[in-house]
Amino acid sequence: MALNDEILVGAYKKMLLVRALESKHKQLLAEGKIQLMGHFGRGQEAVSIGVSAPLRKEDILFGTHRGVGEYIGKGMDPKDIWCEYMGKRTGLSKGKGTLHLTDKSLNIPFVVSSLGADWSMAVGAGLAAKMKKTNQVVLYFVGEGTCNQADAGPSMNMAALWKLPIVFAICTNQFCEMSYMADHFPTADVAPRAAGYGIPFEIVDGNDIETAYEATAKGVEHARSGKGPYCVEYKTFRMELHFTGDPGGYVKQEDLDEWGKRDPIDLAQRKLFDRGVLTPEKDALLRTEIASQADAAIQAAFDAPFPTEEDLLTDVCEEKGVL
Amino acid sequence: MARTITFMQAINEAMAEEMRRDPSVFVLGEDVRVGAFGQTTGLVQEFGPERVLNTPICENALAGAAAGAALFGLRPVLELMFCDFAMLAMDELCNQIGQFRYVSGGNYPCPVTIRTATGAGFRMAYGHSQSLQSQLIQAPGLILAEPSTPADAKGLLKSAIRSNDPVIFFEHKKLLLGGVSGEAPDGDYTMPFGQAAIRKPGKDATVVAFGFMVYEALQAAEALAAEGIDVEVIDPRTIVPLDKATIFKSVEKTGRLVTVEEGRLRGGIGAEIAALACGEYFDLLDAPVQRVAAPMCPVPGSPVLEDLYLPNSKSIVGAVKRVFERG
Numbered sequence: 001m002a003l004n005d006e007i008l009v010g011a012y013k014k015m016l017l018v019r020a021l022e023s024k025h026k027q028l029l030a031e032g033k034i035q036l037m038g039h040f041g042r043g044q045e046a047v048s049i050g051v052s053a054p055l056r057k058e059d060i061l062f063g064t065h066r067g068v069g070e071y072i073g074k075g076m077d078p079k080d081i082w083c084e085y086m087g088k089r090t091g092l093s094k095g096k097g098t099l100h101l102t103d104k105s106l107n108i109p110f111v112v113s114s115l116g117a118d119w120s121m122a123v124g125a126g127l128a129a130k131m132k133k134t135n136q137v138v139l140y141f142v143g144e145g146t147c148n149q150a151d152a153g154p155s156m157n158m159a160a161l162w163k164l165p166i167v168f169a170i171c172t173n174q175f176c177e178m179s180y181m182a183d184h185f186p187t188a189d190v191a192p193r194a195a196g197y198g199i200p201f202e203i204v205d206g207n208d209i210e211t212a213y214e215a216t217a218k219g220v221e222h223a224r225s226g227k228g229p230y231c232v233e234y235k236t237f238r239m240e241l242h243f244t245g246d247p248g249g250y251v252k253q254e255d256l257d258e259w260g261k262r263d264p265i266d267l268a269q270r271k272l273f274d275r276g277v278l279t280p281e282k283d284a285l286l287r288t289e290i291a292s293q294a295d296a297a298i299q300a301a302f303d304a305p306f307p308t309e310e311d312l313l314t315d316v317c318e319e320k321g322v323l
Numbered sequence: 324m325a326r327t328i329t330f331m332q333a334i335n336e337a338m339a340e341e342m343r344r345d346p347s348v349f350v351l352g353e354d355v356r357v358g359a360f361g362q363t364t365g366l367v368q369e370f371g372p373e374r375v376l377n378t379p380i381c382e383n384a385l386a387g388a389a390a391g392a393a394l395f396g397l398r399p400v401l402e403l404m405f406c407d408f409a410m411l412a413m414d415e416l417c418n419q420i421g422q423f424r425y426v427s428g429g430n431y432p433c434p435v436t437i438r439t440a441t442g443a444g445f446r447m448a449y450g451h452s453q454s455l456q457s458q459l460i461q462a463p464g465l466i467l468a469e470p471s472t473p474a475d476a477k478g479l480l481k482s483a484i485r486s487n488d489p490v491i492f493f494e495h496k497k498l499l500l501g502g503v504s505g506e507a508p509d510g511d512y513t514m515p516f517g518q519a520a521i522r523k524p525g526k527d528a529t530v531v532a533f534g535f536m537v538y539e540a541l542q543a544a545e546a547l548a549a550e551g552i553d554v555e556v557i558d559p560r561t562i563v564p565l566d567k568a569t570i571f572k573s574v575e576k577t578g579r580l581v582t583v584e585e586g587r588l589r590g591g592i593g594a595e596i597a598a599l600a601c602g603e604y605f606d607l608l609d610a611p612v613q614r615v616a617a618p619m620c621p622v623p624g625s626p627v628l629e630d631l632y633l634p635n636s637k638s639i640v641g642a643v644k645r646v647f648e649r650g
Contacts, residue, residue: 060395093428104430109394110423117419120384124391124399131349131373132396154381158388161379315429316464318487321517321564 001054001217003210005277011053011073011209012268012278015045016287018069019265020294021078025085028298029244036085036098041067043207043239044173046264049073050212050234051141051169054220060107060125060138062118064171065099066238070141076103078294082301089307096307096315107136116142116149123155126164126229137223138166139216144190144233145176153193156229160197163228167219168194170231171206173238174255178246191233199229206234207264210271236264325506330498333473333507334362334438337480338400340511342370345398348484351376351389352402359404360440360499382408386415386437390489393435394423398484406439406493407450410458420489421464435490436483441469442495442535442585443633448624454586454617456493456533456562460595466516467562469493471537474507475560478514485513495535495585517564521573525555528643529573531596532556532583536615536634540583543639554581554643562592570596571604578609579646583639588616610649613642 003011022042028034041048048069052061055074063070068081080103084091087098093110102110109125112118122140129136146152147170159166170191176184191201200222204215212234219230237259241248272278278286313323328336341348349370350363356377358364367375378385382403389401403409409416416437423433443452459467466488470476476494483490497503522537523544532540537558544554555573559566574580580600582593593614600612615634623629 091428092430093426096428097426100426102427102430104427107395109431110427112419113426114414114418117387117414118391120381120387120415121391121394121419123384124388124393124397125395126391127388128392128395128397131392132347151381151384151387154379154384155388157379157381158384162376315425317424317466318432319466319516319564322464322466322488 001214001221003213005275007053007213008209008268008272009277011049011213012272013286013290014049014053014072015209015265015268016290017078017294018045018048018067018072020291021072022067024294024298026244034086037244039066039243040240041069041238043259043263044171044236045069046209046212046268047171047206047234047236050206050209051139051216053213054217055137055139058107058134059136060129062109062122062138062140063101063111064141064143065111066143071101071103071108074106074108076101076106076108078297079300082298083304086301087306088301088304089311090304094307094311094315116146116151119149119151119155122166123158123164126159126166127162129165130162135224136165137220139169139220140166141169141171143176144170144172144181145184147190147193148184156194156197156199159229160199163226165223166229167216167223168199168229168231169216170233171236172233173236175238175242177242178250180250189233191231194231199231201231201233203233203235206236207262207267209264209268324509326509327504328473328507329502329504330473330476331361333477334480334494334499335364337477337484338363339366339369341481341484342366342374347396348398348400349374349376350400350402351378352385353378353380353404355402360496362438362494362499363402382411383415386412386420389435389437390415390420390423390433393433394431398434400436400438400484403437403439405451406441406455407453409437409439410455416459416465416491417462421462424464432487433489434487436492437490438492438494440496440499441493442497443622443629444497446624446626446629449621452622454584456584457586457591459491460563460592464489465563466490467493468516468560469534469562470560471498471534471558473503473505475514475520477507478512479516479560482513482516493534497535516561517566519557519559519566519569521555521569522558523554523556525553525577527553527577528555528579528581528646529570529577530554530556530581530583530639530643531570532558533562533592534585536583536585539634539636540639542636543643546636546640547643552643552647567599571607574600574604574607578607580608580612581615581639581642581646582612583615583634585634586616587619588614589619591616610646613645615639615642
């Protein structure tokens with residue numbers, strides 16, 4: 001599925017929104033106005049939007065802790081994200097999940113707490129889709145660091161063994177938390193591991209929304225047609241530290257300079273100008289519009305009510321007497 | 324009407340009946356098409372390989388896969404062959420499965436049932452013999468069931484499969500393999516969680532025993548009766564939720580409490596019940612609570628040592644006598 005003008009514009013807007021939301025998050029933390037730490041994905045927006053935009057509403061997405069990209073990409077409302085981030089009662093988890101974002105209406109289960117606990121949950125979701133013949137695809141979005149978790153192998157193995165409709169989408173952003181990838185991997189690429197389970201894979205430029213989107217769309221089509229799982233590795237670079245408490249000092253300036261030349265939003269903008277879909281004037285307007293959309297969503301979350309003591313012990317179990 | 328079935332049959336029938344009743348129920352686990360101990364034997368012939376799924380050997384990933392299927396509309400019954408192996412799935416069991424409902428604000432309940440065999444007595448030493456129920460009582464959101472009779476095993480397992488909460492279901496190997504049989508109701512029935520059974524009424528001391536230990540407690544009760552001590556034996560049937568009302572109504576009558584479990588002493592289920600007794604029901608007690616449990620060493624392989632390790636009717640008799648030493 002080629003990235004037509006309409007989809008490209010939509011993806012570009014979402015990339016701008018993701019960056020606006022994360023920049024605002026960073027600013028609010030710096031100003032001491034919020035407590036929730038951030039794991040930002042600046043520089044990776046083409047991947048997070050590229051993996052989520054080709055999905056149908058009913059498809060299942062297991063996302064990562066890094067920023068809001070894939071959640072915006074699949075259609076989450078920034079206000080819902082921020083109400084939850086701030087632990088408000090109006091959040092989709094009633095403020096009980098904060099950064100463990102969830103949206104049942106979009107088939108986005110919560111972000112798990114232990115990196116990779118959801119490898120196998122994606123297998124189960126794929127099994128449910130297959131057994132119930134729902135025609136859904138599961139997109140499992142994961143960073144390369146989490147590909148070293150013990151469940152990665154068994155999960156790819158089961159997905160292939162049972163021919164499940166799963167796309168394993170690996171975002172190789174060159175860092176595993178606070179280490180360069182080379183400290184964790186004996187190889188430059190991760191996706192070839194999928195071949196060991198008989199899963200077809202490809203490795204693409206993750207900073208180009210076009211290649212990222214099209215590779216995902218191909219994988220999704222493969223999975224939906226009953227051919228079993230597919231794996232895509234997207235090469236990109238994390239322009240932020242692991243999280244807001246990360247002391248840093250380990251990122252090489254030359255890498256930041258080099259990858260900074262290929263910022264995914266700049267690349268998408270150039271593509272839109274080249275295609276004649278967008279003009280610099282319209283782009284400036286669009287950016288202002290999106291910045292105020294982000295501000296409004298965050299302000300709405302500030303204004304929303306917190307949960308109360310009555311909410312503490314609800315939603316633990318349906319069964320009585322377990323507390 | 325009632326009929327006599329074995330404990331093994333009870334487990335098998337519960338799964339088969341629920342699979343007939345609800346197409347979203349399926350069984351998965353290592354070698355379930357054969358049935359390692361025999362609980363799942365014959366299911367594949369009736370329900371086919373798609374609903375009786377042999378899995379690779381990867382316990383944590385199996386628990387996660389079962390949970391993932393449960394989040395999206397299925398009711399998986401996962402067999403983890405030994406509860407010792409369930410420890411390989413501790414991330415899913417303790418960090419994940421029981422907490423999904425809460426962390427999703429009630430949006431993602433996880434109706435999964437995980438069955439696992441517990442218990443020693445087969446000379447299999449340290450890693451195939453443990454009773455690790457108490458490892459899971461700290462995890463919020465999990466139901467823990469441990470039946471002692473075929474009727475309870477069937478009724479509780481059917482309830483577990485129908486429950487919208489995750490249930491960990493403990494099956495003692497001696498109950499499975501020892502040919503333990505008993506009367507069970509005909510036809511379709513379920514059994515509520517959190518309702519203890521009084522296996523033997525008595526007035527002098529309350530003995531709370533779980534799973535296979537119920538039989539040891541009943542033997543102890545018989546021996547004590549010969550000495551004029553009339554104990555009440557309570558089988559809680561589920562560890563979470565725990566039927567505090569029945570236990571402490573009994574203690575109100577007897578004033579004396581002994582807990583019995585096959586798991587180890589430190590931080591065990593008995594410790595939890597004793598803490599409840601001290602914190603909430605202290606005025607009912609005429610004597611300190613006694614706990615019968617395994618010692619804090621690995622399960623030994625030698626028959627002589629394993630028999631010394633295991634709590635039994637004699638150690639229960641000793642504990643009951645100790646609660647009469649004061650008061």
